[in-house]
Amino acid sequence: MNAQSCPDVLTVMGLNHWFGEGEAQKQVLHGINLTLKPGELVILMGASGSGKTTLLTLAGCLRSVQSGSIRLLGRELAGANEATLVTSRRQLGFIFQAHNLHESLTALENVRMGLEVHGRPAMTDWENKARAMLGELGLGERLNYLPSRLSGGQKQRVAIARALVANPPLIFADEPTAALDKDSGLAVVQLFLQRARSTGTTILMVTHDNRILDLADRIIVMEDGRLKSDTTRHAA
Amino acid sequence: MTASRKPVTARVLTLLLGRLPIGWLQLTHNRTRLIAAVGGVAFANILVFMQLGFFGALLETIRMPYRLLDADIFLTAADANTLTDGSYLPRQRLYEALARPDIEGGHAWYVGKLDWDLAPGQSISLQVFGFDPATRPFRSQELNDQLTALSVPDTALLDMATRTLDKSRFANASLKAPVSLELAGRQLDLIGGFRIGGGFEADGYLIVSDQTFMRLFPARSPGAPNHILLRKAGGTQADQVATDLREVLPAEDTRVETLASAIAKDQSYQTTKRPVGVVFGFGVIIGMLVGIIIVYQVLSTDVADHLKEYATFKAMGYPRRFFLGIVFEEAVLLALLGFVPGLLIATGFYAVVSKATGLPLEMNMMRAGAVLIGTIAACALSGALATRRLNAADPADLF
Ligand SMILES: Nc1ncnc2c1ncn2[C@@H]1O[C@H](COP(=O)(O)OP(=O)(O)OP(=O)(O)O)[C@@H](O)[C@H]1O
Ligand SMILES: [Mg+2]
Numbered sequence: 001m002n003a004q005s006c007p008d009v010l011t012v013m014g015l016n017h018w019f020g021e022g023e024a025q026k027q028v029l030h031g032i033n034l035t036l037k038p039g040e041l042v043i044l045m046g047a048s049g050s051g052k053t054t055l056l057t058l059a060g061c062l063r064s065v066q067s068g069s070i071r072l073l074g075r076e077l078a079g080a081n082e083a084t085l086v087t088s089r090r091q092l093g094f095i096f097q098a099h100n101l102h103e104s105l106t107a108l109e110n111v112r113m114g115l116e117v118h119g120r121p122a123m124t125d126w127e128n129k130a131r132a133m134l135g136e137l138g139l140g141e142r143l144n145y146l147p148s149r150l151s152g153g154q155k156q157r158v159a160i161a162r163a164l165v166a167n168p169p170l171i172f173a174d175e176p177t178a179a180l181d182k183d184s185g186l187a188v189v190q191l192f193l194q195r196a197r198s199t200g201t202t203i204l205m206v207t208h209d210n211r212i213l214d215l216a217d218r219i220i221v222m223e224d225g226r227l228k229s230d231t232t233r234h235a236a
Numbered sequence: 237m238t239a240s241r242k243p244v245t246a247r248v249l250t251l252l253l254g255r256l257p258i259g260w261l262q263l264t265h266n267r268t269r270l271i272a273a274v275g276g277v278a279f280a281n282i283l284v285f286m287q288l289g290f291f292g293a294l295l296e297t298i299r300m301p302y303r304l305l306d307a308d309i310f311l312t313a314a315d316a317n318t319l320t321d322g323s324y325l326p327r328q329r330l331y332e333a334l335a336r337p338d339i340e341g342g343h344a345w346y347v348g349k350l351d352w353d354l355a356p357g358q359s360i361s362l363q364v365f366g367f368d369p370a371t372r373p374f375r376s377q378e379l380n381d382q383l384t385a386l387s388v389p390d391t392a393l394l395d396m397a398t399r400t401l402d403k404s405r406f407a408n409a410s411l412k413a414p415v416s417l418e419l420a421g422r423q424l425d426l427i428g429g430f431r432i433g434g435g436f437e438a439d440g441y442l443i444v445s446d447q448t449f450m451r452l453f454p455a456r457s458p459g460a461p462n463h464i465l466l467r468k469a470g471g472t473q474a475d476q477v478a479t480d481l482r483e484v485l486p487a488e489d490t491r492v493e494t495l496a497s498a499i500a501k502d503q504s505y506q507t508t509k510r511p512v513g514v515v516f517g518f519g520v521i522i523g524m525l526v527g528i529i530i531v532y533q534v535l536s537t538d539v540a541d542h543l544k545e546y547a548t549f550k551a552m553g554y555p556r557r558f559f560l561g562i563v564f565e566e567a568v569l570l571a572l573l574g575f576v577p578g579l580l581i582a583t584g585f586y587a588v589v590s591k592a593t594g595l596p597l598e599m600n601m602m603r604a605g606a607v608l609i610g611t612i613a614a615c616a617l618s619g620a621l622a623t624r625r626l627n628a629a630d631p632a633d634l635f
Binding site for chain 1: 255258262542549552555630
C-alpha cells in the first residue's frame with residue numbers, strides 16, 4: 001500500500017552519523033545517498049567497520065537519525081517522535097545476526113509475537129499463519145520446541161519466520177547467517193530469499209557470502225562510511 | 237505436540253491479558269530464581285505482618301482496660317497522656333461534674349503499679365485499679381457484682397489472663413473460697429477474676445476497692461484519683477457534654493475527653509511518642525523497604541537478563557507500555573505468589589507469639605488486604621523503576 005503511493009520504499013539523503021562524544025567523537029557515515037525500489041533484493045557489502053550495521057539500524061528505526069534524511073515507506077525518520085518510530089518499526093522485518101529469540105517462548109509463540117504487535121486483526125487465525133510460516137521454513141515438526149532445544153540454523157529460521165509472518169513490505173537483514181556454519185547458512189538464506197521474493201518484498205541484506213551474490217538485483221559496497229559502488233545486475 | 241498442550245495457568249493468563257503471558261513464562265522459566273524471588277517477597281510480607289501484628293497488639297492492649305468501663309466522659313490530669321502517667325486529679329472535679337444536670341453519675345478511678353513476687357526470683361508487674369465498691373463502673377454486670385463484694389477490706393479480683401500466671405491456683409477463687417496472695421507486703425484475699433491480659437506496660441491487672449488501694453499504696457490519697465469517669469444524662473450527646481464540661485472545669489489541671497477520644501488519644505500518644513510504638517511503626521517501614529528492594533532486585537535482574545529479547549521486541553514495534561505490561565505482570569504475580577505463603581506463615585507466627593507472650597496478635601481481613609495491596613503497589617513501583625533503562629535506550633544500543 002505504501003509502496004504504491006510512494007514508489008520508493010526507502011530514500012536516504014545526505015545521511016551522516018557519529019558515535020561518541022567530544023574528543024572521542026568519530027564519524028562513521030558520510031553523506032550516504034541511497035534509494036530502494038519496490039521488490040528489489042539489494043546486497044550491502046564492505047569491510048568490517050565500514051558502517052553497514054549503522055546504516056541498517058538507522059534505516060530500520062533502531063537508532064535516531066542525527067543528520068540527513070531517511071524516508072521510509074513515506075515517513076520521514078529524522079526528528080520523528082517515538083510514536084512514528086514505533087509505527088514504522090511494525091512495517092519492517094528486521095533479521096539480526098543473532099536470532100534473539102525469546103528463551104521462554106516456543107518456536108510457534110516466538111512467531112506469534114510477529115503478529116501480536118499488529119493488534120487484533122492480525123491475530124485472527126494466528127496459529128495457522130504461524131504454523132504455515134514455520135512449515136515453509138522447514139520447521140513444521142518443531143513448532144512447540146523452546147529455542148534451547150533447536151539448533152543454530154533452526155533458531156535463525158524461527159527468527160526469519162517471525163520477521164516474515166506479517167508480510168512486511170521491506171526487510172532488513174544484517175548478516176543473518178553470521179552465527180551459522182557456511183553450508184547451513186547458505187541454505188537458510190536461500191529459503192529466506194525464496195520466500196520473501198515470492199511475495200514481492202523489498203530486501204536490503206548485509207552479507208559476506210559471495211555465493212549469494214548471484215541472487216541479488218543490486219550490490220552496494222561501502223568503505224569507511226561512504227558508498228563506494230552501486231551496481232545494478234538486473235532490473236527488479 | 238500442539239499449542240493447546242500449554243499448562244493451564246499460561247492459557248488462563250493468555251486469555252486474561254489478551255497476549256502471551258511473557259512475564260509468567262519468564263518467571264517460571266527459571267525455577268530457582270522464581271523460588272528465591274517468591275521467598276523474598278514472602279519474607280518481606282512476614283516482616284511487615286509481624287510488625288503490624290505487634291503494632292495492632294499495642295493498640296489493642298491500650299484499649300482493653302477502657303473497654304471494661306461503662307462511662308461516656310473521661311476526666312484526667314492535664315499532663316496525663318495514658319492511664320498510668322501524669323499527675324493526679326482533685327476529686328473535687330467529680331463533685332463539680334456531678335452537680336450538673338447533664339451528668340447522671342460518676343466515680344473516681346485510682347491506678348497504680350505493683351510487682352508481685354510469684355516465687356523467689358520470679359516477679360511480674362500488675363496494674364492495680366481501685367474503684368469505690370458502691371459504684372458500678374463496669375459494662376459487665378458480673379464484674380460490677382464482684383466489685384460490690386470487694387467492700388470487704390483486703391480483697392481483690394485478679395486478671396486471669398495475666399502473663400505467666402499459673403491459673404490453676406487462682407481460677408476457682410470466690411468469696412466463699414478465697415485464695416490468699418501476698419502483695420506489697422500485705423495479705424490479700426482473691427475472691428474472683430476477670431480477663432484483660434498483659435500488654436507492653438504490665439503483665440496483668442488487679443482490681444481492688446479504693447480503700448484497699450490506699451492500703452497497697454500508702455502514699456496515695458483518696459482525694460487525688462488518677463482519672464474520673466462520668467456517665468452522661470439521658471438525651472445528651474457525649475461530645476456536647478464534654479465541650480460544656482471543658483467550659484467549667486479548670487483546664488490547667490483537668491482534661492475532658494469522651495471515652496472514645498480518650499482511647500484514641502492514648503493510642504496515638506503511645507504509638508507516636510513512646511519508643512515501642514515508634515519501633516513497630518519503623519519496623520513496618522523497614523519491612524516494606526526490604527520488600528521493595530528485593531522485588532526491585534529481582535525485576536531489574538530479570539529485565540537485564542532479557543534486554544536482548546526486549547530490544548528485539550522494541551525493534552519489532554512493540555510500544556513502551558508493552559514492556560511495562562510484562563514487568564507489571566511479573567510484579568503482580570510475584571506479589572501474589574509471595575503473599576500466600578507470607579500470610580500463612582505470619583498467621584502461624586502470630587499464634588506462636590500470642591501463646592508465648594499473651595499479646596493479642598490476630599490476623600484480620602483488613603490487615604491482610606492492606607498488606608496485599610501494599611505488596612502489589614510496591615512490586616509495581618519496583619517494576620516501573622526496573623524498566624527505565626529499557627525505555628530510554630534506542631533498540632540498537634541494547635543488543
Ligand atoms: N555503539 C557504538 N558506539 C561507538 N562506536 C560504534 C558503535 N557501533 C559501531 N561503532 C563503530 O562504527 C563503525 C561502523 O560500525 P558498523 O557496526 O556499522 O560496521 P559494520 O560495517 O557493520 O562492520 P561489521 O562487518 O564488523 O559488522 C565502526 O568503526 C565501529 O567501531
Ligand atoms: Mg555489522
